[in-house]
Amino acid sequence: MNYREAITTIMELLKGQLVVCANGLISREAFTIRDRTENFYMIGSMGLASSIGLGVALSKPSRKVIILDGDGNLLMNLGSLPMTGSLQPKNLLHIVLDNEVYASTGNQPTISNVIELEDIAKSAKYAYIKKVTADDELRREVAHILENDGPSFLLVKISDKEEQKEIGRVTHCPGEIKERFMSAIDNGRNM
């Protein structure tokens, strides 16, 4: 499974849930695969998708908030895991696409090939933790966490490191990304 396939599977299963996408290829792929007003594309501030998602989840407990994170992003802001665990927001779903490299800058290694990120989530007291490697498992687990209380942590191991074809950048300007995400929060049904 490459990360494009993983993001495609995740996006297929979403209805009106809010998604905070980490910067780099994750935002760009999510935008390319399924642009939706409920997606917040973080284009800078690497590491902070999990913190932004936490702020949304705490302030809007009636909405499910998905953080679409990467291993490099998570390792940069590892303190967000215990912050989330200490607060136990039931509506927060943390999905980490772990390809063990900084793919956006040319596949330089992170350290998640030797550090088990799901063990850190366990220590940080996430309520539900799973690691998946295959598309059918991913499909099953995303459906499960969308239906159940969190905070959930889903580590998606991306094994396919083949070079990705050229991918576009998010064409909305930051102001637009914010405005439509805020409208989606205001207008959304509870889910």
Add this chain to the structure above:
Amino acid sequence: MLKSEDFAQELINSGYDFFTGVPCTIIGNLITTLTERPDITYIPAVREDAAVGVASGAFMAGKIPVVLMQNSGLGQCLNALTSLSLIYKLPCLLIVTWRGFGNKDAPEHLVMGRICEKLLDTVGIPHHTFNPDNIKVLINMSYKLITEKNEPLALFLKEGIID
């Protein structure tokens, strides 16, 4: 010297309804007060950039946030301010304790104590400094400014202004 309870009440009266940050001794009592109040949320952050991130998420979900920190934390959250708060126009009030003011403090505070105003000038974040007589005015003005301009604003707090 204003009581921290009264300072907190001024913030709440102005309309601020979400609080996060990292402690400094100057705001120790203020954070205790905010933590103990049942009517508001104070989220203890592990770092100042995480606090800015949480505050930004809270703003998008309808809150008007305050981030409390020591001026050393400005260095820690500079990228969050430049590549999140400023480009997306995500406002928050930064209450920043001014350690190292007048070159009188522990050595680790002296450099930031000298440059913290210039740092914010360089970044383009407006700032003011509390004195015993302008607390209410600055807090009220800050709420108006950040919600109109959708940008962060910093209020520096020196030792001896609140208890």
